[in-house]
Amino acid sequence: MSEHSVLGKRVAGIDSHEKVSGVAQFTADIVLPNMLYGKILRSPHPHAEIVNIDTSKAEALPGVKCVLTGKGTLGKKQGIWRRFPELCDEEILTRTKVRYIGDPVATVAAVDEDTAAEALKLIKVDYKILPAVFDPREAIREDAPQIHEGCEMNINVNRHIEWGDVDEAFQRCDHVLENNFYCGSQAHACMETHCAISSFGYDGKLTIWASSQSPYYVQVLLAGMLDMREGDIRVIKPYVGGGFGGKLSLDAAEFCSALLSQRLYKPVKIVFTREEEFSASKRRTPMYYALKLGAKKDGTFLAKEVRVITEGGAYTSMGATALYLTGFFSSFPYKIPNYRYDGYRVYTNTEPTSAMRGFGAPQAVFAGESLVDMMAKDLGIDAIEIRRKNGMTPNYTVPGQAQIQSCGLPECLNAMDKFVKKHEKLPPNHGIGVASYGFMSGGIFNWIDTPYAFSAAIVKINVDGKVDLFTGATDTGQGANTTLSMICAEELGVHLDDIRLHIGDTSLCPVDLGNWGSRTTLMNGNAVKLAAADAKRQLLEFASYKLKPNIVYDLNIKNCFVHFTDRPERGISYYEVVRDAIRGKEGNTIIGRGHYTPHGKGMVSPAYSFGVQAVEVDVDTETGQVRLVEVTTAHESGTVVNPIGLEGQLEGAFHMAAGYALMEDMQMKDGKLLANNFRDYKLLLAPDMPKTNILEIDTFEQEGPFGAKEAGEGLTNPTAGAIANAVYNALGIRITSLPITPEKILRALEEKNKKKNELPANDAAQVPVG
Amino acid sequence: MPRIIKLTVNDEQFQVIVEPAESLLDVLRLKLNKTGTKKGCNEGDCGACTVIMNGRPVNACLVLAVEADNSNILTIEGLANNAKLHPLQQAFIKYGGLQCGFCTPGVIMAAKALLDSNPYPTEEQIRKAIAGNVCRCTGYVKIVQSIHEAAKVMRGEATNE
Numbered sequence: 012m013s014e015h016s017v018l019g020k021r022v023a024g025i026d027s028h029e030k031v032s033g034v035a036q037f038t039a040d041i042v043l044p045n046m047l048y049g050k051i052l053r054s055p056h057p058h059a060e061i062v063n064i065d066t067s068k069a070e071a072l073p074g075v076k077c078v079l080t081g082k083g084t085l086g087k088k089q090g091i092w093r094r095f096p097e098l099c100d101e102e103i104l105t106r107t108k109v110r111y112i113g114d115p116v117a118t119v120a121a122v123d124e125d126t127a128a129e130a131l132k133l134i135k136v137d138y139k140i141l142p143a144v145f146d147p148r149e150a151i152r153e154d155a156p157q158i159h160e161g162c163e164m165n166i167n168v169n170r171h172i173e174w175g176d177v178d179e180a181f182q183r184c185d186h187v188l189e190n191n192f193y194c195g196s197q198a199h200a201c202m203e204t205h206c207a208i209s210s211f212g213y214d215g216k217l218t219i220w221a222s223s224q225s226p227y228y229v230q231v232l233l234a235g236m237l238d239m240r241e242g243d244i245r246v247i248k249p250y251v252g253g254g255f256g257g258k259l260s261l262d263a264a265e266f267c268s269a270l271l272s273q274r275l276y277k278p279v280k281i282v283f284t285r286e287e288e289f290s291a292s293k294r295r296t297p298m299y300y301a302l303k304l305g306a307k308k309d310g311t312f313l314a315k316e317v318r319v320i321t322e323g324g325a326y327t328s329m330g331a332t333a334l335y336l337t338g339f340f341s342s343f344p345y346k347i348p349n350y351r352y353d354g355y356r357v358y359t360n361t362e363p364t365s366a367m368r369g370f371g372a373p374q375a376v377f378a379g380e381s382l383v384d385m386m387a388k389d390l391g392i393d394a395i396e397i398r399r400k401n402g403m404t405p406n407y408t409v410p411g412q413a414q415i416q417s418c419g420l421p422e423c424l425n426a427m428d429k430f431v432k433k434h435e436k437l438p439p440n441h442g443i444g445v446a447s448y449g450f451m452s453g454g455i456f457n458w459i460d461t462p463y464a465f466s467a468a469i470v471k472i473n474v475d476g477k478v479d480l481f482t483g484a485t486d487t488g489q490g491a492n493t494t495l496s497m498i499c500a501e502e503l504g505v506h507l508d509d510i511r512l513h514i515g516d517t518s519l520c521p522v523d524l525g526n527w528g529s530r531t532t533l534m535n536g537n538a539v540k541l542a543a544a545d546a547k548r549q550l551l552e553f554a555s556y557k558l559k560p561n562i563v564y565d566l567n568i569k570n571c572f573v574h575f576t577d578r579p580e581r582g583i584s585y586y587e588v589v590r591d592a593i594r595g596k597e598g599n600t601i602i603g604r605g606h607y608t609p610h611g612k613g614m615v616s617p618a619y620s621f622g623v624q625a626v627e628v629d630v631d632t633e634t635g636q637v638r639l640v641e642v643t644t645a646h647e648s649g650t651v652v653n654p655i656g657l658e659g660q661l662e663g664a665f666h667m668a669a670g671y672a673l674m675e676d677m678q679m680k681d682g683k684l685l686a687n688n689f690r691d692y693k694l695l696l697a698p699d700m701p702k703t704n705i706l707e708i709d710t711f712e713q714e715g716p717f718g719a720k721e722a723g724e725g726l727t728n729p730t731a732g733a734i735a736n737a738v739y740n741a742l743g744i745r746i747t748s749l750p751i752t753p754e755k756i757l758r759a760l761e762e763k764n765k766k767k768n769e770l771p772a773n774d775a776a777q778v779p780v781g
Numbered sequence: 782m783p784r785i786i787k788l789t790v791n792d793e794q795f796q797v798i799v800e801p802a803e804s805l806l807d808v809l810r811l812k813l814n815k816t817g818t819k820k821g822c823n824e825g826d827c828g829a830c831t832v833i834m835n836g837r838p839v840n841a842c843l844v845l846a847v848e849a850d851n852s853n854i855l856t857i858e859g860l861a862n863n864a865k866l867h868p869l870q871q872a873f874i875k876y877g878g879l880q881c882g883f884c885t886p887g888v889i890m891a892a893k894a895l896l897d898s899n900p901y902p903t904e905e906q907i908r909k910a911i912a913g914n915v916c917r918c919t920g921y922v923k924i925v926q927s928i929h930e931a932a933k934v935m936r937g938e939a940t941n942e
Binding site for chain 1: 810811814815816817818819820821822823826827856857860861866870874875879880882883884885886889905908909911912915916918919920921923924925
């Protein structure tokens, strides 16, 4: 295979000059002429009927231009699953009742933010308080208050996955382990809060600037809620200050600004406060896990049973997918011949839970990898050895669910084995824990029920050889802009600098489903590659006239030189060919088109990436504090397109996942979030971060562009399990609930010491094996 | 009662009418159109609004505009010398010290304040200097590396080319 001339090079991000100089414009930075500012009144009660809303005082406040309640909407409900009306359960402004503290009730537009905030205080809402329920295990009881009309036992969605004969297989196991786990919630905590500016014109058309992960979803869902044609809504996505799943479903910023602008014919801007961002957007799904794993004496897994209840919060949002994926990834990354999953997503009177980086998999991997280590210990098998014995290998079929093609897990485990063996001598109270994972490379979920291709791109070649690349892909900071431009340059045979990228405008760019499910590199990358190949083919037609190759020879372009593939020194300049081609096409610009939709690739994803992570911790037995000493990740993501971007994804994923493991939590009291700012909601900061090592494993994914696949989302999966295993290896205590706080560690140490004192000399607590 | 204050921002002089409760951040962003300085929390917790005021890094959201009267402010827009980016900016580009870019201006200003007072920072000192800047994307690895490399360039030991 020939060397790549652009891929794999350590290039600067194509948008980084704008970002370091303060020029990059985010939605929150945009000011339009005659712009008004909007605010949203939110419910202070977790569950209540709206009896009456009096807006007269707010309307009378000087500077207030418009006050709207649910009566000012079309009364429709929205959701991402347009084919399933029962899952479209969220109103722009609630009309009859509120279901969580933060549910939007009214919205105001005024001359400035202070006036709008003042007006909110003057709106009088009479509520009839209803009994509320916060814990999904209580909400599922028959006597629990019903949160949505007609929804029995508050069960929003249930999912079942099964293959093999689980009950029979457990009979054949030498050792069966059962344990319960709990995973807490987590805030996306994007540095840029949700925001949008809507501008409705006298021509009846709407332009909206939105901080979003999917401009197309904004267009489609707004059209539905406002009863407009999709084409009359133009969505512009400026730079986005982080998404992580939180800017995938639409929120009140988009809907309310659009509603207000539709009344006022002026631009209306709504920027969430940090408190709203924490308490009234979406968040990671808390899950209650009951696991059962059965193995033979030699460590071969025979059966696994998984039962999960997830806290849904007040609405569906993207939560049904988290429920499915947590069940699917609970079998990962192992070959488990008999498997059964039952999951229930239950409505509660809390902030809705939805998509967040990893999308149900971090929960599955924390519980699953904890149990794998417990099994290895019981059977007296090395932690990496048991993973090697059961780990997925290339071309493995997950029965009835998915087809794995490339899989570098065995190589990752081998590399990690060597690394861990070198670090066996540790100081007291230090421990290394490992966890492995696998993740999808582009979700095959047509939530929105679109007839468009999942990804598409257009390549336009100008007379000076400069290339305009148009794609609907969304960069929220993860580096898609650079990665896609590199793929385009590589395929077309030009320099990265020759590409000018056009994204984030639904009226200019072809449809793409957005930035979620680790789909951009593989899906949009394929579309970009195909579009570039289409344009290249047109150029080579003209080059053939000049070079007159024997028909058996191929032509190609590399480093802006059009040449015989087998004789790269023979050829002509790319720039010359471009000029000839445009002249030959009667002056028409050369345009290449490409699109990609996975076909025949199972239900989940066209490809999967794998890895294993080792974390060393140092636990203070006096305070229960866990210090992260060092993290090493062996992973594979197919051909590496953008190395600096890939490393950045890995390092950032570890930061987010370690926070999830150790400190980030969204505890509530009676439905009210306790930590709704960065003082109380702690994140790991620069001094807390450990030394990072990356062991890159080579693989090639035939479904991906140039062999590339996912990197960055999957890496949020292994960390919590690795840290839990490391804490066990340091102190011999097994923490089964996230986050692993100092309180939990101290309590477990106390328990352990108590047991030690109670036990007779010959240790009766050892689990018998076989 | 509104007041008139004088500010020097990036070597340019301004007179601004401000309300008593108005923050320096809102004056910079809304009245002077310096939107490179970001509002991440408006409570002094995230550091996205870090600017250098009279030589010291401050959270502009916590400084009242009236307190900043007669002061000298440097924002991200004033860091480059015409066509030449500051070594910190060059290093953040070269070593990938940013992803979404929202925290970046604040991080760079905090780093500038560090390197102005301590040209030879240890890794620990770099991490401490940006401990008030929340970044949700990078895990800080490449941020710390970028600051470390920029320090070398500023000391004349390396170039960013």
